[in-house]
Amino acid sequence: MLLISLTGGIGTGKSTAASLLRQRGAHILELDEVARTILDPGTSATWEVGELWPQVVRDGVVDRTALAGIVFNDREALAKLNAITHPRTWQAAERLLERWSAEDRDGVAVIEIAILADSTRRYGSHLNVVLGADTDVRIARLASRGLDAEGAQARIANQRPQSDLVELADAWLDNSGTLNDLASQISALWEDRLAPYARNLVRGVRLTGATRPAERAECERCRERLAHHGVRAAHGADSGELIAVDGPDGPNGASNEAALAAAGFVPGEGCFEVADPAYRLRIR
The missing domain is CATH 3.40.50.300 (P-loop containing nucleotide triphosphate hydrolases)
Incomplete structure (x- = not known):
């Protein structure tokens, strides 16, 4: 939901x-x-x-x-x-x-x-x-x-x-x-x-959404949401990318998937991406 x-x-x-x-x-x-x-x-x-x-x-x-x-x-x-x-x-x-x-x-x-x-x-x-x-x-x-x-x-x-x-x-x-x-x-x-x-959330995949990269403020709000759910992330070199630094059981821990979903991210190709259709943002 x-x-x-x-x-x-x-x-x-x-x-x-x-x-x-x-x-x-x-x-x-x-x-x-x-x-x-x-x-x-x-x-x-x-x-x-x-x-x-x-x-x-x-x-x-x-x-x-x-x-x-x-x-x-x-x-x-x-x-x-x-x-x-x-x-x-x-x-x-x-x-x-x-x-x-x-x-x-x-x-x-x-x-x-x-x-x-x-x-x-x-x-x-x-x-x-x-x-x-x-x-x-x-x-x-x-x-x-x-x-x-x-x-x-x-x-x-x-x-x-x-x-x-x-x-x-x-x-x-x-x-x-x-x-x-x-x-x-x-x-x-x-x-x-x-x-x-x-x-997008209920299907677990980003089927609908814009292709423009997230703006800095949008990245920051996503980073704050991830932190709220226990995943620490840093801004990547690409404006449309975050890098997972740490989470409930390490940066690649299985329980991170639940935290990422709670923060609004769904699985993408080799990454997770925000399900919000307003912009594109990946987390690796």
Whole structure:
């Protein structure tokens, strides 16, 4: 199954993009919704939160508004909360993704995640799709949710600037325009990249794809994905080539094949090559 991370700052339209991808047949995992269940009454995470901040837990129920007030402008408190919730959130998410993959091996799963840039899973998916939008558009969208301009600007300022997300993006969608504008971008992304990428992966061979060599940034994202799955690679002399340096059991170990597949690579002629149809990249 092709795994996509969908991210972007507040007010960029992640939920709208996810809905459009669902219409194309993608499975959508809203990580925030999974995270909310981690602090349900009776969970171990709720007990740990109560140990740290007893004032926000009453009768086994977390006062989420009070908790948000504590961690919103306190990085140390937020780090403590994340240490409780993040591992459990990803464990629950992975169980769901495993079930979807078993049921729909050639499908596409999308993880809607608000803060990918600071996550240890930022290169855990086959592809990162990043949404951007002009600041005034984002503020207007947040205003429609009941936030005043000052509150909206504070929320935006509290997140990474959009420019920091560029290096993460395998695909960048500009959602400053209309719903139809975004729908057109989603349609093109699905037809030209996501659907053929999923087919290449499930067949285990790159049957569809462009012939242009990967650009340096594309090589680097692939190298980061390989590292996430335990394979260390160096840039080759050719711009469209990576060299495996080390892996789970050496550069040519058998278990590397599973790691390479998880990073989006399929067997080629005397090498592995990226299944992403947008460009060509080999690893030897």
